Amino acid sequence: MKILLAEDDSDMRRFLVKALQNAGYTVVSFDNGLSAYNRLREEPFELLLTDIVMPEMDGIELARRATELDPDIKVMFITGFAAVALNPDNQAPRQAKILSKPFHLKDLVNEVTRLLAA
Numbered sequence: 001m002k003i004l005l006a007e008d009d010s011d012m013r014r015f016l017v018k019a020l021q022n023a024g025y026t027v028v029s030f031d032n033g034l035s036a037y038n039r040l041r042e043e044p045f046e047l048l049l050t051d052i053v054m055p056e057m058d059g060i061e062l063a064r065r066a067t068e069l070d071p072d073i074k075v076m077f078i079t080g081f082a083a084v085a086l087n088p089d090n091q092a093p094r095q096a097k098i099l100s101k102p103f104h105l106k107d108l109v110n111e112v113t114r115l116l117a118a
Contacts, residue, residue, distance in 0.1 A: 001116055002043075005029040006036035006050040006062055007078070016049070016078075019105040020112065033057030040066050045073060046116055052079040060092045067093045074115050078108070 003020055007013040008031050020027045028045070030036040034056040040048070048066045050059035057065075063075045075096040097115050099108060 001047070002026045002028065002045045003047045003049055003112070004036055004040060004045040004066075006031075006033050006048070006054060006059060008032060008051060008054040012051075015105060016108065019109055020049075023109045023113070025112070033059060033062035037062055037065050040069055040073075044070060047074045047076065047112065049076050049078060049112070052077055063093050063096060064091055074118075076111065076115060078103070 003025050005013065005016055005020075005027055007016060007029065010031065013029050013031065017027045017029050028039060030039065033050065033054050036050070037057060048063060050062055052059040059077055059079070063077070066073050066075065075093050077092070077096055077098045078101060079098065080101040097111060099111055
């Protein structure tokens with residue numbers, strides 16, 4: 001299973017990549033939404049794991065564009081701003097999962113596993 005991770009905080013990104021790789025996932029990571037979107041246009045991923053607040057393209061715009069490219073891609077937001085993702089005006093994909101920061105890496109891996117199995 002391939003996961004595309006978009007997270008602008010380098011320490012957080014490194015921890016997430018390591019935890020997901022240790023759980024057996026292939027992870028490709030980027031520090032902004034635009035770079036992540038460009039990669040999505042090149043190859044398919046099973047899951048987009050994205051922060052919401054990022055430079056160049058925020059996670060909600062990235063998720064909207066990702067689901068336009070691939071309606072089957074699963075989306076999970078990792079954010080300290082859950083209310084932003086839940087706001088219906090922003091047009092985030094309805095089926096997206098939201099994991100609020102702070103969270104334990106074990107919880108992240110469990111949520112990713114559950115989402116990919118659904």
